[in-house]
Amino acid sequence: MLTDPIADYLTRLRNAIKAKHRVVEIPASNIKKEITKVLFDKGYIQSYKFDEVGPQGVIKIALKYNPVTKQNAIVKLQRVSKPGLRKYSGTSTLPRVLGGLGTVIISTSKGVMTDKEAKTLNVGGEVLCFVY
Numbered sequence: 001m002l003t004d005p006i007a008d009y010l011t012r013l014r015n016a017i018k019a020k021h022r023v024v025e026i027p028a029s030n031i032k033k034e035i036t037k038v039l040f041d042k043g044y045i046q047s048y049k050f051d052e053v054g055p056q057g058v059i060k061i062a063l064k065y066n067p068v069t070k071q072n073a074i075v076k077l078q079r080v081s082k083p084g085l086r087k088y089s090g091t092s093t094l095p096r097v098l099g100g101l102g103t104v105i106i107s108t109s110k111g112v113m114t115d116k117e118a119k120t121l122n123v124g125g126e127v128l129c130f131v132y
Helices: 005-018 029-042 115-121
Strands: 023-027 045-051 058-061 075-081 105-109 113-116 125-131
Touching: 005 023, 005 029, 005 058, 005 075, 005 125, 029 045, 029 058, 029 105, 029 113, 105 115, 113 115, 115 125
Parallel strands: none
Antiparallel strands: 023 058, 045 058, 075 125, 105 113, 105 125
């Protein structure tokens, strides 16, 4: 039984990146689907596909690599809010990663989005993870 499915999602991505896999399959949930869409919109992954296999479904993510250096687009994935200690931020106190070069993924009342989108919509929420 998983107690933190988002941490499991990020760990599966990290492990696939370290093993230089092209595609990673992750059990699906609505929050994982939304995080995947944000990662795709920001250019961290090449493509994704939602398969309705079995009772839960699967997310297939094609990882993005630089063709010359073979370096992945994702350097680091870091979980911020955990089940034992939730981290919430208002609009004025949203964290920044690498001085604004990285992405903060936030779960708000208007859906899962980046820190920049949350600032433009003037909403705060739970800080899920840092990506850069």
